[in-house]
Amino acid sequence: GAVVSQHPSWVICKSGTSVKIxxxxxxxxxxxxxxxxxxxxxxxxxxxxxxxxxxATYEQGVEKDKFxxxxxxxxxxxxxxxxxxPEDSSFYxxxxxxxxNSYNEQFFGPGTRLTVL
Amino acid sequence: xxxxxxxxxxxxxAEGNPLTVKCTYSVSGNPYLFWYVQYPxxxxxxxxKYITGxxxxxxxxxxxxxxxKSQTSFHLKKPSALVSDSALYFCAVRDPGRRALTFGxxxxxxxxx
Numbered sequence: 001g002a003v004v005s006q007h008p009s010w011v012i013c014k015s016g017t018s019v020k021i022x023x024x025x026x027x028x029x030x031x032x033x034x035x036x037x038x039x040x041x042x043x044x045x046x047x048x049x050x051x052x053x054x055x056a057t058y059e060q061g062v063e064k065d066k067f068x069x070x071x072x073x074x075x076x077x078x079x080x081x082x083x084x085x086p087e088d089s090s091f092y093x094x095x096x097x098x099x100x101n102s103y104n105e106q107f108f109g110p111g112t113r114l115t116v117l
Numbered sequence: 118x119x120x121x122x123x124x125x126x127x128x129x130x131a132e133g134n135p136l137t138v139k140c141t142y143s144v145s146g147n148p149y150l151f152w153y154v155q156y157p158x159x160x161x162x163x164x165x166k167y168i169t170g171x172x173x174x175x176x177x178x179x180x181x182x183x184x185x186k187s188q189t190s191f192h193l194k195k196p197s198a199l200v201s202d203s204a205l206y207f208c209a210v211r212d213p214g215r216r217a218l219t220f221g222x223x224x225x226x227x228x229x230x
Contacts, residue, residue, distance in 0.1 A: 042222070043207065043221060046217050097159075105163045108153070111159065113158070
């Protein structure tokens with residue numbers, strides 16, 4: 001199947017700093033990328049959906065000014081957690097899908113574990 | 118709104134025995150249904166999907182799932198469990214009108230040797 005990578009795989013930062021997480025589709029062009037957040041022993045919660053070259057669509061309750069998403073190319077999307085606080089500590093997972101058909105499966109990255117001290 | 122329910126937090130099964138992980142869904146139209154598996158500190162791996170056609174869908178690693186429209190269920194099954202199948206399993210649904218998947222709460226499968 002298609003491969004999605006994330007970098008970094010884990011990051012520890014101080015409260016108040018910003019952290020950028022990259023998501024890349026390695027062998028396909030991702031017209032749509034999704035960012036999820038997963039708390040320990042819980043399911044994935046969709047944060048936002050982004051299409052290449054346009055603004056991301058955020059889910060209700062997700063602060064767009066805090067979680068900046070950029071989908072600059074068909075193979076790269078970034079999530080920046082601005083002014084991070086301990087409550088932002090979580091496992092962030094991106095996924096990518098090619099094409100417009102909603103029945104195409106999404107391919108998931110390995111996740112990034114963010115710890116804010 | 119679309120939703121998915123996985124009624125079991127954990128399923129325990131002995132190696133070699135058949136396994137079933139349950140999933141029920143609710144969508145406004147015809148559902149697109151998916152199963153994913155997650156190993157510790159890893160992203161999700163796609164197992165199988167149902168879009169249309171035969172109600173029994175075969176996927177990766179010997180898994181299969183049965184779509185039952187009348188019961189709005191999409192249970193994951195495997196005839197003979199392996200210890201290496203131990204992981205967290207997520208059922209997901211996509212309403213054709215939405216782009217993103219909605220995930221169930223996950224079921225932890227524990228296969229004992």
